Amino acid sequence: MDGSRSTLKVCLAASGGGHLRQLLDLEPFWASHDHFFVTEDTALGRSVARERPTEFVPHFALGQARLGNPALMVARALRSAWTSLRIVWRRRPDLVISTGAGSQLFIALWARLLGARIVLIDSFARFDRPSAFARLAGPLAHLRIAQSAAAAADWPGALVYEPLRHDTCEPIQKQNLLVATVGATLPFPRLVDLVLEAKRQGLITEDVLLQTGDVAQAIAPVDGVTIVNSLPFDELLVRLRDARIVVGHGGTGSIITALQAQCGTIVIPRRFELGEHYDNHQAEICEAFAARELVQVADDLASFEKALHAARSAPPNPVRTDYSGLAQVLRDYVAAI
Known part of the structure; x- marks a missing residue:
């Protein structure tokens, strides 16, 4: 082991989208320790695995039952439990730091049973209340950290660390490009159809790069649209630097990444009632960012057209997440155990 590292073995556990990006932002803490990641097999997860020791666990969530497929949820939960046990038994972490969600539940459980500290x-x-993962896994934790005061108030014993900061930086020269992405985890055909229809009708005048995820049927080509199933995270960052506008789902990681790249940002929240997600937390996220005048929210072609006009005319309002203070909280916690 590198002599500059501590003997503490840290497991960094998160699902494969914005949850994982938050752990990456904590590198000032975990880089000095022997560490490994546990995540899902997504584009971002594979990007991390190319550079860091990484284990994959199956994706599962309680919402799969809410969407009418309890058998799938149970089957994946059992696979996740077994895979997680093998990982924890073999790796034997001293400390687990997890940002959720469901796929990491058994990592926290087995690690706690084998004597690890859980953060x-x-x-x-989750701006307004703790997530289902936080409520379910909370009893396993030695330390709970919420990222808003409202969520902490409903999560007994939680510390509060709010990471959102407004940024000041030199303007980025943009190209006549719109990037649309469904994210790393779930398909989102409504977003794909909306972007394609807006391009057909001439509402989108920019060139379009559309990341669709895995789709059941081939998508008919549309002039001015480049269609890809997946986009490695590093390449996505390059494209966002060029893009004038980004259209994405309502995940926090995707929103923050677009805002950091100084893109006009349009968000289309996945909705539970349409079978697009496990609950309506994306709508809550979009409303919170829209209230801060950081994004435009759309749900249909009419609102999307308005969002396009607003995204083109609004000046960049870059924000970032600053986790340096949270890294220090973790250093102090480790020093005290």
């Missing part, structure tokens, strides 16, 4: 950092996506 839960609830998702930045």
Whole structure:
């Protein structure tokens, strides 16, 4: 082991989208320790695995039952439990830091049973109340950290760390490009159809790069649209630097990444009632960012057209998440145990 590192073995556990990005932002803490990641097999997860020791666990969530597929949830939960046990038994972490969500539940459980300390950092996506993962896994945690005061008030014993900061930086020269992405985890055909229809009708005048995820049927080509199933995270960052406008789902990681790249940002929240997600937390996220005048929210073609006009005319309002203070909280916690 590198002599500059401590003997503490740290497991960094998160699902494969914005949850994982939050752990990456904590590198000032975990880089000095022997560490490994546990995540899902997504584009971002594979990007991390190319550079860091990484284990994959199956995706599962309680919402799969809410969407009418309890058998799938149970089957994946059992696979996740077994895979997680093997990982924890073999790796034997001393400390687990997890930002959720469901796929990391058994990592926290088995690690706690085998004597590890557990730190839960609830998702930045939860502005108003703790997530289902936080409520379910909370009893396993030695330290709970919420990222808003409202969520902490409803999560007994939680510390509060609010990471959102307004940024000041030199303007980025943009190209006549719109990037649309469904994210790393779930398909989102409504977003794909909306972008394609807006391009067909001439509402989108920019060139379009559209990341669709895995789709059941081939998508008919549309002039001016480049369609890809997946986009490695590093390449996505390059494209966002060029893009004038980004259209994405309502995940916090995707929103923050677009805002950091000084893109006009349009968000289309996945909705539970349409079978697009496990609950309506994306709508809550979008409303919170829209209230801060950081994003435009759309749900249909009419609202999307208005959002396009607003995104083109609004000046960049870059924000970032600053986790340096939280890294210090973790250093102090480790020093005290």
